Each structure stands twice: as structure tokens, then as C-alpha cells.
Amino acid sequence: MAGGEAAPLLTPGSTPARTRWSAIIAVSVAFFMLFLAFNSLQNYATSLLPGSLGSESLSVLYVSVCVFVFTAPHIAKRLGEKRTMVLGSVSYLIYMGSTIHPIRAIVLIAAVIIGFGAAILWVSVGSYITKASHPSELGRTNGMFWGIFQASGIVGNLFAYFIFEHLDGSASLFLALTAAGGVGVLILFFIPSEKTTIGTREGDDEANEGPEPSVNDVAPATPAEHLTVWQEVQKVFDILLTNRLLALGYLIIFTGLEMAFRSGEFPQLLPQKSIGMVLAFAGLGEVVGALGLSSLSDRVGCTALLWLASLTHAASMVLAIMLKNSGLPGPGPEWLGVSWIAYMASFGFGLSDALFNTQCYALIGKMFAPEHAVRAFTGFQLFQNIGSAGGYYLGVPLPMHGDKGSLGQVWIQLFLLVTGTLLYTWADLRYGRRPPTTPDVRHEIDGASLDPHPTNTSSST
The missing domain is CATH 1.20.1250.20 (MFS general substrate transporter like domains)
Known part of the structure; x- marks a missing residue:
């Protein structure tokens, strides 16, 4: 913005509430599908992958998150929240796909890749939901997102339980879970960009009508930080x-x-x-x-x-x-x-x-x-x-x-x-x-x- 002012949480606009809520619901469903697949696979990885490969790969995954978490805010600013979420979610498919016919080196490399993806995914989704929400709605929007997301732990494990005995070994289970995760990635491809979802709710202008605010009521603009x-x-x-x-x-x-x-x-x-x-x-x-x-x-x-x-x-x-x-x-x-x-x-x-x-x-x-x-x-x-x-x-x-x-x-x-x-x-x-x-x-x-x-x-x- 001109003058180095920080961008507000919501800019004056006419984005309908239905558009913003639809975007939040779409992101919630995408995460539901992605983690329905990944969390279920994670629960089976230590039992079904050969030797200690499951435990080792998951350990590598979380170590790499520790390394890449510092770069996540910088990447999200560069690419934008939607593109960052898509990139991060694809890394989950890479790891899940590597477990279908596991080769030790490939699974461990994929674990590093998903560590990077997890770091940028969670930073960008928080920013996306915040930008798509009016300040008075943040509790409701975050509650809805987490409620839908956490339900994946129930549905995903029930899905794995009921299909496990009908599949021919762990490869078929991991393939089915990877396909389910792919649905979540596909949904993220079609969500509106964060620029589309920024705006005020319908009726905000009327609700905010009143006396003109004085100079003392307006928060001063603060310089935006441009950090390496x-x-x-x-x-x-x-x-x-x-x-x-x-x-x-x-x-x-x-x-x-x-x-x-x-x-x-x-x-x-x-x-x-x-x-x-x-x-x-x-x-x-x-x-x-x-x-x-x-x-x-x-x-x-x-x-x-x-x-x-x-x-x-x-x-x-x-x-x-x-x-x-x-x-x-x-x-x-x-x-x-x-x-x-x-x-x-x-x-x-x-x-x-x-x-x-x-x-x-x-x-x-x-x-x-x-x-x-x-x-x-x-x-x-x-x-x-x-x-x-x-x-x-x-x-x-x-x-x-x-x-x-x-x-x-x-x-x-x-x-x-x-x-x-x-x-x-x-x-x-x-x-x-x-x-x-x-x-x-x-x-x-x-x-x-x-x-x-x-x-x-x-x-x-």
C-alpha cells in the first residue's frame, strides 16, 4: 500500500457473506478429505510399513517441519495463501504415494518433502480463514473449520476399518487413502483466491452507520515490516x-x-x-x-x-x-x-x-x-x-x-x-x-x- 501502511484485516468492499462462507466451508472440506487420508495412513504406517520404516519416516517428517517452519511465513507472502495451500497439500500426496510400494530411500525423501509442505500448509490456512472472516466472525469460522477438520479422525479411521479386510494387503489400503487425499487437493485447486474472499459482510455498511469517528478513534498506521x-x-x-x-x-x-x-x-x-x-x-x-x-x-x-x-x-x-x-x-x-x-x-x-x-x-x-x-x-x-x-x-x-x-x-x-x-x-x-x-x-x-x-x-x- 502507498505510504508503507499495513493492509487491514478486511478492506471495504462488497464481497457477499455467502461467498466468504462458501470459501471457508470449501477449505474445511478439503482439509477434512486430506487429513481423513493422511491421519489414517499415519496410524497404520508404523504397523504396516516394513521394519521400523514407519516410525523412522514419521520422525524425519516432524524434524523437517521444525526446519521449514521458519520459512513458511515468507513463502506464504510470496505465493499467496491459496497457492501455498495447494503446494503444501500436494506434498502430502507425494508421501502417501511413496508408501504404496515402499522403497526406503524414497519414503524418507518423501517424508522431508511433506515436512516442508506441512509447515507452509498450516501457516497459509490460518491466514486464509482470517482474511475470509469478519473480526466478529473469527470464533465461528475457526470453530467450524476445526470441527469439520477433527471429524476426519472419526470418518477416516472408520473408513480404514471397514475396507481393510476387503483389500489385498497394505498397498491397496494406502492407494485408497492416497486417492481420498487427492480429492482434498482437488478441492483446494478450485477455492477462490484470498483476494476474492476479502471484503465486508453484506449489511456491514448499514450496521456501521453512525457519527464520524474522531482522529483519536482511528488507530495510526504502522509501517509494514519487510524482513528477510x-x-x-x-x-x-x-x-x-x-x-x-x-x-x-x-x-x-x-x-x-x-x-x-x-x-x-x-x-x-x-x-x-x-x-x-x-x-x-x-x-x-x-x-x-x-x-x-x-x-x-x-x-x-x-x-x-x-x-x-x-x-x-x-x-x-x-x-x-x-x-x-x-x-x-x-x-x-x-x-x-x-x-x-x-x-x-x-x-x-x-x-x-x-x-x-x-x-x-x-x-x-x-x-x-x-x-x-x-x-x-x-x-x-x-x-x-x-x-x-x-x-x-x-x-x-x-x-x-x-x-x-x-x-x-x-x-x-x-x-x-x-x-x-x-x-x-x-x-x-x-x-x-x-x-x-x-x-x-x-x-x-x-x-x-x-x-x-x-x-x-x-x-x-
């Missing part, structure tokens, strides 16, 4: 080194570790034919946690729901240990060839995962002002993917399944869970109750050299 990739990396690390985000680091790393355990190690405690049905209960837990319980944090506080998540995860882990020690199919009663405790553990893992993630997001949103939020959430992605990479790797030297299985992963999770829960509680009490836009809080965060143009340029010795 390296400068952006430095700013993210400045945020990472604040006490606010470091306090959440243990819990965020744990969320990656528990996700890897739930989708990588836990399925190996189950009969192959029952994996899809059991993990569908994890998807159900995700939906209940995200849509049914997470909103309660506005009334009871983030810490209360975080403790609920911690206790639920601990109880689910106890059930998983019982399943391991008793051997298949596990203590009765049974349903579809596996003990009831497998379904209860899976539901608990999904419920706690949803609460862990939503409450971390909520507290970060409380602790950081809007101008710092993007970098804070980039730090969240870095910590979480470090945990995911470590979780999949731990499945190789410290497997829980099998005759030589141990509880090594359980003890590591327990340490991070207890430490992370206590530090989260401290951070909420210390930082979560103060508005992040007050001058003292801004000074505290900006003291980490976040401002590339400091106003005080005097030197001191």
Missing part, C-alpha cells in the same frame, strides 16, 4: 527465549510426544484389523474435547481444563499399560476382537489431546499481543514438532509393544506431563491474568529486541 527469512528466524527465537514461552515449552513438547505415541506406538498394541475402529474413538474424543469442553475455559479458566486433560491422559496411559501387560485381545469384555479398555484409552487420548492443544493456544493468545502472536505460535509449532519427532524416534529404541517392550516412553511422558502441567499453571497465574497490550507487558516482551526500529538510538558505554 533470517531476520524472521531471529525474531522467532527472541520470542522463544522469553519466560512466557519457555514456561510452556515442556507441555508443548509433551503434546507432540503424546500425539506420536497415540498414532505410532499405541496402534501396535492392537490387532491390525481393529486399529481403525479403536482410533475412531480417539477422533470422537478430539471432537468432544474441541467443540464440547474447550469453550468452558472462558468460564472456569485454562488451568482447570489443562489439569482435566493431564488426569485424563494419565488414566488413558494406565489403560494402555493394562492392555500391554494382559496381551491381546486384553481383559474382557471384548468388542470387535479387542478389549473395551482399548476403546476407553483411545477416547481418553483424543479428549486430552484436544484439551492440551486448545488450552495452549488459549494461553498463548492471552500472553502475547497480536503483533507478537504469529511468532509465538511459530514457536509453538517448533516445540510441538520437536516432541513429535522425538516421540516417533523413541518407538525404535524404546518400543512399548512386543515381548521386549518396556515402559521407557511412559516414564518420559510422565516427567514432561508433570513438569509441563506445573509450569503451565505458574505461567497462567503469572502472565495469563494481565492483558498483553499494557505498556509494562509490551516492554517486557519487546525487551527481547523484537522491535527492528527502536525509538531510543542513543548509545551507552
